Amino acid sequence: MLKIQGVHTFYGQIEALKGVDLEIKQGEIVTLIGANGAGKSTLLMTVFGKPKARHGRILYEGRDLTRVPTHEIVRLGIAQSPEGRRIFARMTVFENLQMGALCTDGSTFDEDVRMVFDLFPRLEERRTQRGGTLSGGEQQMLAIGRALMSKPRLLLLDEPSLGLAPLVVRQIFDIIKKINQAGVTVFLVEQNAFHALKLAHRGYVMVNGVITMSGTGKELLDNPEIRAAYLEGGHA
Numbered sequence: 001m002l003k004i005q006g007v008h009t010f011y012g013q014i015e016a017l018k019g020v021d022l023e024i025k026q027g028e029i030v031t032l033i034g035a036n037g038a039g040k041s042t043l044l045m046t047v048f049g050k051p052k053a054r055h056g057r058i059l060y061e062g063r064d065l066t067r068v069p070t071h072e073i074v075r076l077g078i079a080q081s082p083e084g085r086r087i088f089a090r091m092t093v094f095e096n097l098q099m100g101a102l103c104t105d106g107s108t109f110d111e112d113v114r115m116v117f118d119l120f121p122r123l124e125e126r127r128t129q130r131g132g133t134l135s136g137g138e139q140q141m142l143a144i145g146r147a148l149m150s151k152p153r154l155l156l157l158d159e160p161s162l163g164l165a166p167l168v169v170r171q172i173f174d175i176i177k178k179i180n181q182a183g184v185t186v187f188l189v190e191q192n193a194f195h196a197l198k199l200a201h202r203g204y205v206m207v208n209g210v211i212t213m214s215g216t217g218k219e220l221l222d223n224p225e226i227r228a229a230y231l232e233g234g235h236a
């Protein structure tokens with residue numbers, strides 16, 4: 001579904017991605033793990049063309065996204081919940097969801113809101129509350145819900161568990177699994193390697209802008225190097 005081939009991305013002179021190859025098949029949950037500054041968020045943003053890849057190709061269902069303007073990428077069925085959530089703080093929960101549906105024709109808006117509220121009953125209870133006053137976990141739910149309003153076939157999630165208590169992290173990961181079971185392919189960037197690898201069909205490890213390892217979630221979880229670098233003490 002998504003093939004990233006030899007992608008290099010720069011911020012000015014700094015080369016953040018140094019030739020990344022990665023593939024996501026339809027129906028999968030694929031996770032990308034790696035330390036702070038490895039280039040994980042840069043890769044997700046490069047899929048959306050902000051920043052643009054300087055070299056390489058990003059093929060989505062055979063079409064090269066590096067030639068497609070960002071606003072059209074959403075229409076192709078890709079949505080993202082960015083790092084730090086970036087919900088609209090002064091808008092209500094409901095208005096945030098409306099923003100997520102802007103690129104659709106609106107004909108299924110009511111059903112789509114229903115689907116989001118069924119996944120996140122908490123958002124329905126808080127539909128008139130302003131985004132900025134939601135708790136961290138609720139904001140994360142809203143960021144994912146807003147992304148779902150564009151009815152994506154591929155959902156990109158950047159660190160959905162960041163800063164959340166263990167119980168809420170588990171809820172969010174359960175919901176990601178449900179979203180995937182409903183037919184949405186998921187690309188999940190995570191610091192929380194334990195939960196991410198347990199959930200994912202396959203995973204990749206990024207170090208300094210390159211992919212250094214890949215395998216099934218279980219293979220990576222069982223790998224001693226991965227355990228030492230990303231899991232020791234990290235999953236208690």
Ligand SMILES: Nc1ncnc2c1ncn2[C@@H]1O[C@H](COP(=O)(O)OP(=O)(O)OP(=O)(O)O)[C@@H](O)[C@H]1O
Nearest residue numbers: 011014016034035036037038039040041042043191
């Ligand atoms: N807008 C920017 N301008 C310049 N350099 C940037 C910019 N954004 C990111 N970088 C640099 O690119 C590298 C990769 O950053 P990126 O945010 O992709 O890492 P990450 O793997 O998502 O890290 P984290 O886990 O901390 O979110 C870092 O060295 C970072 O400082």
Ligand SMILES: [Mg+2]
Nearest residue numbers: 040041042083
């Ligand atoms: Mg990041």
